[in-house]
Amino acid sequence: MSQLIEIPKTKYEIDFYTAENSQYIESDCNSLVFINKGTSNVSIENVLLYPSQSLAIEGNLSEYTTQRFFVNFGTNTTGNNCVIIRKRYILR
Numbered sequence: 001m002s003q004l005i006e007i008p009k010t011k012y013e014i015d016f017y018t019a020e021n022s023q024y025i026e027s028d029c030n031s032l033v034f035i036n037k038g039t040s041n042v043s044i045e046n047v048l049l050y051p052s053q054s055l056a057i058e059g060n061l062s063e064y065t066t067q068r069f070f071v072n073f074g075t076n077t078t079g080n081n082c083v084i085i086r087k088r089y090i091l092r
Contacts, residue, residue, distance in 0.1 A: 015085075019082045024071075025069045025071055027069060027086065029087055029088045029089075030058070030087045033054055034082055034084055036050065036054065036082055037052075041074070042073050043070075043072040044070070044071060044072075
């Protein structure tokens with residue numbers, strides 16, 4: 001006879017944020033994705049994203065980061081649109 005093994009599950013939520021000017025983004029999450037949806041370039045720390053490019057930072061199971069990331073549009077005032085998607089664990 002085979003036994004079923006229940007695998008523990010960890011609840012999480014996904015949130016979306018849009019940055020249209022240079023600012024720090026608080027992470028407090030397991031993974032996050034920066035997507036340049038605008039027409040101007042954006043730097044995430046020192047990683048340059050051209051329009052339509054993305055940067056994914058992912059943790060392993062049960063890991064999370066509290067790092068702050070600087071979203072920098074430089075001197076651009078139009079065409080700025082960076083979508084940030086975060087996977088955050090829900091504490092029980």
